[in-house]
Amino acid sequence: MGLRIALVESGTPSTHIFSRTYLPRVGIPTMGAVLKQRGHACDIFFEALSPVNADDLRAYDVVGIGSLTSTIESAYRLADSLRESRTTVVMGGPHATFMPREALDHCDYVVMGEGEDVLLSLIDSIEKGGDPEAVGGLAFIRSDGALRITESSGHVDFAGLPSPDFSLCPQMTGASVPPIITxxxxxxxxxxxxxxxxxFGRKYRFKSNEQVISELRPLLHRSVCFGDDNFCADPNRAKSLLREMxxxxxxxxxxxxxxxIKAALDDELLDLMHxxxxxxxxxxxxxxxxxxxxxxxxxxxxxVIPRCIDNLHCHGIGIHGMFVVGPDDTLDSVKMIVDYAMEADIDTIQICALTPFPGTQSHEDYRDRILHQCWRYYDGMHVVVRPATCSAYEMQVEIVRQMKRFYSVRNVLDAYRPGRAWRVGYRLGGYMLIRRWARENAGYLNRLKTGYYHQGMPGTSMSPKRAAAPALP
Ligand code: SF4
Incomplete structure (x- = not known):
């Protein structure tokens, strides 16, 4: 008969690099398509598009919440507000995967890693009143209070997954969201x-050219975003797809x-991209x-960087340069990035503070220098690790100052290039975004300045089970 399932992608109210153009993550719509194929009724909600009210979710049998580290607090609040209902709450995404004990203070199950197969098995198990022990890749709290993580059955067959089904999301109707294909x-x-x-592992897996083209067909009149983490990781496969397109x-x-960046050394690839x-x-x-x-x-x-930038520009392709400032970098490193970007005429840039997300090597490398675990600030925009050569406050101020220098009035007005007129609008967007961020985050800057954040201070992970959502500083 099938269950009624709601899948929610939690959002963050704070300004970040993608605030200007919202790009939905495709994980939730892909899971929606998988569940629909299996005969379940599924609705999808993106908190970034409009608020998701817990009262609207209580009628569902299962609510699945996907989130990143920066959006996990919103996910926890939503899960907490559903705890008195009969709804089973499941969480997934990188943060819950690497912090299952913390997440299980707020939900019934955590789907570990890639979710499609695990969620499907869990839903089947819930429907039949089965034992979660039999579901691979699941975390839950046993009746004796111990954390149980069942053995994963490995990565999903990505090529065998259906296309993400955005039609399951009523909020998408009329929303200005660019089409995204992974x-x-x-x-x-x-x-x-x-x-x-x-x-997702280091094994690069991809859909057939046939499937990608069938997803592209209805969107040919539009500007499409390929949502892959690394579209050209296998250059031969990328060339094959582009040739077939x-x-x-x-x-x-x-x-x-x-x-x-190194993919830009391949002229044949860039020619096909052009x-x-x-x-x-x-x-x-x-x-x-x-x-x-x-x-x-x-x-x-x-x-190799200058050659890659030149190659891309020679092929008429614009560059959004993503830079990361680590805790072992200096204030000068930040300035040098902007000097370099302006000299090389990179079209748009972002400078992120290295963020030690749970589950990453950086989390281990900088464990002793992490300032706090207020997860909503783990978005790349906030300094959350104590730098080696200056204070966190000084580093944060310098990143903002240099971003403002790149996105200055003069650099916006100078942005026009033949064939790349779009740079003007994008840089104007950057001008507004970094200034808005600085205004909104005056409190965070002040807390860094006054030393409010100190190692060992309690963060979200300390919030007790069945207490009200954590009071946020
Ligand atoms: S940041 Fe590195 S590991 Fe991550 S997707 Fe890009 S190239 Fe791959």
């Missing part, structure tokens, strides 16, 4: 701060995607210093 999962690299390999007349109005109307790539440059790149486990060295 063609691959996993990444062969192992950057120390990244949760991708920790959750050309041969089968399946080229969208334009597209953007994320890739590792021919399929790639407008912008989001590139993890991270640093211009080889020691810092090594510390972050990056696969490229600083010397």
């Amino acid at each position: 063609t691959s999962r996993g990444c062969p690299h192992k950057c120390t701060f990244c949760t991708v390999t920790a959750v 050309i041969d089968r007349n399946a080229v969208p109005l334009r597209w953007s995607g994320e890739m590792a 021919k399929t109307r790639c407008r912008t790539v989001y590139v993890g440059i991270e640093s211009i210093d080889d020691d810092a790149l090594k510390r972050m486990g990056k696969a490229h060295q600083a010397q």
